[in-house]
Amino acid sequence: MPEKTIQEPEVTLELAKDHGLNEEEFEKIKEYLGRTPNFTELGVYSVMWSEHCSYKNSILEIKKLPNEGPQLLVGAGEENAGLVDIGDGLGCAFKVESHNHPSAIEPYQGAATGVGGIHRDIFTMGARPVASLNSLRFGKLDNERVRFLLDGVVRGIADYGNSFGVPVVGGEIYFDEKYEGNPLVNAMSVGIVKEGQTVSAIAEGVGNPVLIVGSSTGRDGIHGATFASEEISEESEEKRPSVQVGDPFTEKLLLEASLEAIKNGGIVGMQDMGAAGISCSSSEMSAKGKCGMRLDLDKVPAREKGMTAYEMLLSESQERMLIVAEKGREQELIDIYEKWDLNAVVIGEVVEGENVTYLKDGEAKADIPADSLVLGGGAPVYERETKRPSYLDETQNFNTDSLDHPEDHNDILKKLLGSPNIASKRWVHEQYDTMVRTNTVNAPGPSDSGVVRIKGTNKGLAVKTDCNGRYVYLNPRRGGQIAVAEAARNVVCSGAKPMAITNCLNFGNPYKPEVYWTFKEALAGMGEACRTFNTPVTGGNVSFYNENPKAAVFPTPVIGMLGLIEDLENHRMTPGFKEENDVIYYIGAERSGLGGTEYLSSLFDLTTGDTPDIDLEFEAKLQETLLDSIKQGMIKSAHDLSDGGLAVSLAEKSIFSGIGAAIDISELGEDSHEVMYSEAQSGVVITVSEEQQEVMENHFSKAGIPVHKIGMTGGSKLVIENLVALPVDQLSKIYEGVIPSAMQLPV
DSSP, rough: OOOOOOOOOOOOHHHHTTTTOOHHHHHHHHHHHTTOOOOOHHHHHHHHHSHHHHOOOOOOOTTTOOOOTTTEEEOOOTTTSEEEETTTTTEEEOOOOOOOOHHSHHHHHHHHHHHHHHHHHHHTTEEEEEEEEEEEEOOOSSSSSHHHHHHHHHHHHHHHHHTTTEEEEEEEEEEEEGTSSOOOOEEEEEEETTOOOOSSSSSOOOOOEHHHHHEBOOSSTTHHHTTTTSSGGGGGGGGGGSSSSOHHHHHHHHHHHHHHHHHHHOEEEEEEEOOTHHHHHHHHHHHHHTTTEEEEEGOOOSTTOOOHHHHHHHHOOOOOEEEETTTHHHHHHHHHHTTTTTTEEEEEESSSSSEEEETTTEEEEEEEEGGSSTTTSSSSOOOOOOOOTHHHHHHOOGGGGSSSOOOHHHHHHHHHHSTTTTTOOOOHTTTTTOOOOOEEEEESSSSSSEEEEEESSOEEEEEEEEEOOHHHOOOOHHHHHHHHHHHHHHHHHEEEEEEEEEEEESSOOTHHHHHHHHHHHHHHHHHHHHHTTTTTEEEEEEEEOOOOOOOBBEEEEEEEEEESOOOOHHHHSSSSSSSOOOOEEEEEEEOOOTTHHHHHHHHOOOOOOOOOOOHHHHHHHHHHHHHHHHHTTTTTTEEEEOTTHHHHHHHHHHHHHHHEEEEEGGGGGGOHHHHHHOOSSSSSEEOOHHHHHHHHHHHHHHHTOOOEEEEEESSSSSEETTTTEHHHHHHHHHHHHHHHHHHHHOO
């Protein structure tokens, strides 16, 4: 019995608006096609011109970021991920992306498919993923919905990543009411590939066959890209079908099959099917190769009956790839994928011209110029209106001296260590497999950055995700600078030279002038920092429309920093104290200012004041000098100062080692609250042996970096003058034990 014919609706401006397109864009589509689009074509344009795929409101600012450097093998926007030369004939592919909107609605699958998608971006290029990180933001933990979202996201990351077999080596979690209703779930993947074994996302060679490989295509994820390009509302719950469903075991098979196929040869180009599915992969590959493609959707393996061309083209079913093969070698590839129990079907070919044509039921359902669909081609580009937010006049002029600061520093430090933003996240990362593949050197927890060894060498990769959304909220440009600087400082404190960054730009609605002003300023600050540190941007992701019914989230441009440790055996550094009777030094800038601190948030429930100052040139000199001191064996431990300031950094060094310390902060300033809890930038606490004191002091002094001897390690207490005297085991109990008892996660 023949299937029932589905009557497509007439395409009107009203229908186009329902698809997220405006009148100007609808007219532009008609101009490209020379006619009114049919329903399927409208669907393709709607996903390809969504913010998620086209970056139409962000590309002009993104292009201002530095994206060149001698260490880059593949720069921003050229492929699925950036690629950096790490020597020994090896390249490192790495990228971070968001899955915020899906995770807000269906946290488990939203987070899981975010992990799967970012790994595919890496192995699509021919690189084997070796490490995973994440950057998460939620509302406050006393909210039941927040705990539900947190539980689902963490389980989704754990279940997918653990099954897929890539270790989680780092990450961050912050809690603030600004993220209530719209959590941020950013996933990062890092992979290694041998020189000459990379693959490009390109279609070339008229007559070359096009294959779809991996899972079958279903109706999950349809309009997922469009869904990610609008604000979350009460109606968002109804859009659960826009959230994809992942299968990590199939992804593992797809990884091994794809790497085998690449090694075998015969692949011209390959692209992951992420946002917008077949529509995106086919049009982007065609546009890059300046050719056309003709695909028969009847040949696409489908897991549901009666799927229309519209549904097939917009489906974001996971674990799928599009491959352009050398003509005559397609059977070799099919055999490899079938050996791994995966679909591998020829669904079309590369053709002359510039159009991608999609056939179904024996007729062309869509015929579109590929270049008109894609970023950098015919997709619309906008520069939005900007306006400096009025709240900055109040916050940046707030005088923290007007507050009634408590004098019990023991109590202050305990409250800070018990803050969900500072306390140990062991209760999260113990759910992740951090040691699979046995290359993890620095696991999550007591380390400034994750470190994995590069097999066959004595090198290591240091990787870190970092951003303080409060700083960007209070001073967008300076906050953008600090996001890059802190990420770089973290990998340096692990003994690595910062190489390059990827980023995930999480902001509110770009049509709101205050949001767009913040976006532009934050990117300008990031660019300034990247140029200073010589860490070019290799790519990333823009996530707009991160809003809840109350307001936008804190602007949160998450930085994924890649660093290289040249000698893993001798240069790797960790933060904890090493031995008793070592000398403790503070090196760096003055400890002053309480604006934007965790101290203000935890004790006064305030997010106010100005973001800490930062001198980028001084910061670069500090990092360079610190790295040299590590390489020359002068120091024994290093830990940067960030959330909670000097007091928390010292407490963590004791907690991580079980060793106490006696500290004198008198020469660091007169205001004990600022010295202890300021989050002023460009500061690191180090320890050295008594024999290395003079050498180390001369080393930093010659570079113009202030050096302050502040104490000695030893004993079972952390003692800071007459301000703090607390047993290390008590500090550890607070730091390690507060979160699980507060969570009461649902079973």
